[in-house]
Amino acid sequence: MxxxxxxxxxxxxxxxxxxxxxxxxxxxxxxxxxxxxxxxxxxxxxxxxxxxxxxxxxxxxxxxxxxxxxxxxxxxxxxxxxxxxxxxxxxxxxxxxxxxxxxxxxxxxxxxxxxxxxxxxxxxxxxxxxxxxxxxxxxxxxxxxxxxxxxxxxxxxxxxxxxxxxxxxxxxxxxxxxxxxxxxxxxxxxxxxxxxxxxxxxxxxxxxxxxxxxxxxxxxxxxxxxxxxxxxxxxxxxxxxxAAEALSAGVTSHRDMMLMYGSSHFLIEVLDTPHNSPNLWPAPFLFRDTYLLAAGTATAGSFTRWYADLLAPDAGGSDEVFGELADLAAKSPPGARGLLALPYLSGERTPLYDAGARGAFLGLSLDHNRGDLARAVVESIAHSAAAALRSFDAEGLPPQRIRAVGGGTKNRVWAQAVTDISGYPQEIVSGPGAAYGDAMLAARAVLHPRDLDQWVTPTATLVPRPEHTALYARQRELFDEFYRATRPILAGLTELRES
The missing domain is CATH 3.30.420.40 (ATPase, nucleotide binding domain)
Structure with a gap:
């Protein structure tokens, strides 16, 4: 064989x-x-x-x-x-x-x-x-x-x-x-x-x-x-x-986008001509005469991993713990019962480019539970992904199709929140991800298969839920205000930490 x-x-x-x-x-x-x-x-x-x-x-x-x-x-x-x-x-x-x-x-x-x-x-x-x-x-x-x-x-x-x-x-x-x-x-x-x-x-x-x-x-x-x-x-x-993950999802055509759910969010939009941008990351793509425009957040799955480690510090980041976190988040309603989080545990990349940003929770009360915190974590990283998506809109290059990949897509609360907040549908592509894209590159080079697109089949499609549009629009305003209001306080905390 x-x-x-x-x-x-x-x-x-x-x-x-x-x-x-x-x-x-x-x-x-x-x-x-x-x-x-x-x-x-x-x-x-x-x-x-x-x-x-x-x-x-x-x-x-x-x-x-x-x-x-x-x-x-x-x-x-x-x-x-x-x-x-x-x-x-x-x-x-x-x-x-x-x-x-x-x-x-x-x-x-x-x-x-x-x-x-x-x-x-x-x-x-x-x-x-x-x-x-x-x-x-x-x-x-x-x-x-x-x-x-x-x-x-x-x-x-x-x-x-x-x-x-x-x-x-x-x-x-x-x-x-x-x-x-x-x-x-x-x-x-x-x-x-x-x-x-x-x-x-x-x-x-x-x-x-x-x-x-x-x-x-x-x-x-x-x-x-x-x-x-x-x-x-x-x-x-x-x-x-x-880029290998994008290939694994069949993202190869002009204005196709991959949205990767990993330790961070990473976004790649394939283009047929180069496009410079001070706010996004242009580069050649995998093949001659193909190009990409990319963006990335600093934390995504790493925030869920941090919270999962708090829930079960001896579990070693097992799939069972991440499944538990998703189940907890699903038990809290959209909006996390008035709880808001910032996901910037390691600064932020697109679109803030603020290496000094950090995470926080706002609105905690005695009646909040682990599920509310889990929902707030998930919604915060969904807001950061939606903010990165808006950077493509600002360039006049909104994606025509988004294919979502990565282990985080198994957490449907997270993936659905990205769709609800951004307004963009997503096609979910399951599989081994970038390693599969590597195999596609290798096969293309030496085995010459007829049609690599036949290797890829989406497993689900998520569409925005209009009943949550107003809630998430207001939450986005508060999310942005939360970051702006706490940034000066964080600068003072950094000084204390370094003193």
Whole structure:
């Protein structure tokens, strides 16, 4: 039996699938892992144990569970969270923990430095403003705070680049992720551009750029011994997890949008022409002559995980606990009986771009229960998703179709709240997500299936409920006012915490 292997390294777990040329999943496996928080606003992964060993564990388990041989795997594709920043030495060894994507907010000072150095016009050469989602300022943070690490760095890589590089010996980053190394990526020329950077980063310290759908190389003899895979197996360049997830949902046409329900919300709208925006994140998509416009919140499922850990701290984030949380939220009516929450436990990305924002509850009384708190948590992250959606409306690019993906879609209270608050219907696509999109990329490269769209079937459609329109419109006003009113208080609390 001929199959392809897709593996996705996410924020909290690695997932993998073996898939036949007709889209049938032969085996799937997941491996949970943890995020390291060395300081407030700092989020990291251990690249050896989380990324590399995560890939090996998943690939090994898939072969064992399927009964297949490594000889049956026609190609491998890997996706990962991004854009992450990992410095490696000339031998491909990590020099520190990997700094995560926009949820890590350590580089605010470096963002200001780059804005001053480049000026308002040139800073947009990557197509967007600098935010915590930008990898470039985090590279400069390493240079300024860890000069000995910077001096030893041969390459700065992201998650899928690290795994693909370990497999093939070629350090290559996909355009879709490279574009988020702003302002070091120039969208005008699709090349690296370090002009005006106040640091000493050299072009040769950045990976080669390539398309996600291209083959990067073959598994080396060393990697075969490490992983149990066959030497010579083709490995694709790889992709950011969100773009791979979009492909897994059949989001490939102009103005199609993927809304991902994960540790954060991530939104990708596919376009047939590039579109610059200071408020959203433009980039190439997975294939030549395709583009995307993206947005992301800082917290979503991570807020539900936080609350679930409070409910059952010894459960280890099990599916049963998350199911309990959804059941609790369903027992509280829309509006959470006058309880309101802010979901910004790790700042906020689109549209606030406020790394210092934090979470809060308002309106607590003695008659509120765990269900009301659960409903308030869910509605708060639904408001943040709806706010990100409005950013596309403001660009004159409202989505024509939204397909919702990710583990959070199983919480229908959450998904329905997003539809009710935003006014947009959603088609739910269930499945293994980004790992399946990786398999689609691999199959496209080596097996050439006739129609990949036939691999994807929505399982449900959510439509706005008009009876809740007025309630959620008023709640949105209060939600926005809650954030504005508490922001100055939060600044004072931050001063107390740091004193």
């Amino acid at each position: 001929t199959v392809v292997l897709g593996v996705d390294i996410g924020t909290y777990e690695a997932k993998g699938v073996l898939v036949r040329a007709d889209g049938h999943i032969v085996a799937q496996h997941r491996r949970p892992h943890r995020v390291t928080v060395p300081a407030p606003g700092f989020l990291e992964h251990d690249p050896e144990t989380v990324w590399w060993q995560g890939f090996i564990t998943v690939a090994t388990a898939l072969l064992a569970e399927s009964g297949l041989s490594a000889m049956d795997i026609a190609a491998v594709a890997v996706s990962g969270i991004g854009p992450c920043v990992l410095p490696i030495d000339a031998g491909g060894n990590p020099l520190r923990g990997a700094i995560l994507y926009g949820v890590d907010a350590r580089a605010e000072e470096q963002i200001a430095q780059l804005n001053d150095a480049l000026g308002p016009v040139e800073v947009l050469r990557s197509g967007t403003s600098l935010t915590s989602q930008s990898a470039g300022p985090k590279v400069n943070w390493i240079e300024q705070h860890e000069p000995e690490v910077f001096a030893r760095t041969a390459k700065f890589v992201t998650c899928q680049t690290f795994v693909t590089g370990r497999l093939t010996g070629r350090w290559i980053i996909d355009y879709a992720t490279g574009a988020y190394y702003h302002p070091f990526y120039d969208q005008r020329t699709h090349t690296w551009n370090l002009d005006g950077n106040p640091g000493t980063l050299r072009i040769e310290q950045l990976p080669e750029l390539g398309w996600s759908s291209d083959i990067a190389g073959e598994i080396t003899a060393w990697a075969a011994a490490e992983t149990g895979l066959r030497a010579g197996t083709p490995v694709l360049v790889g992709a950011p997890d969100a």
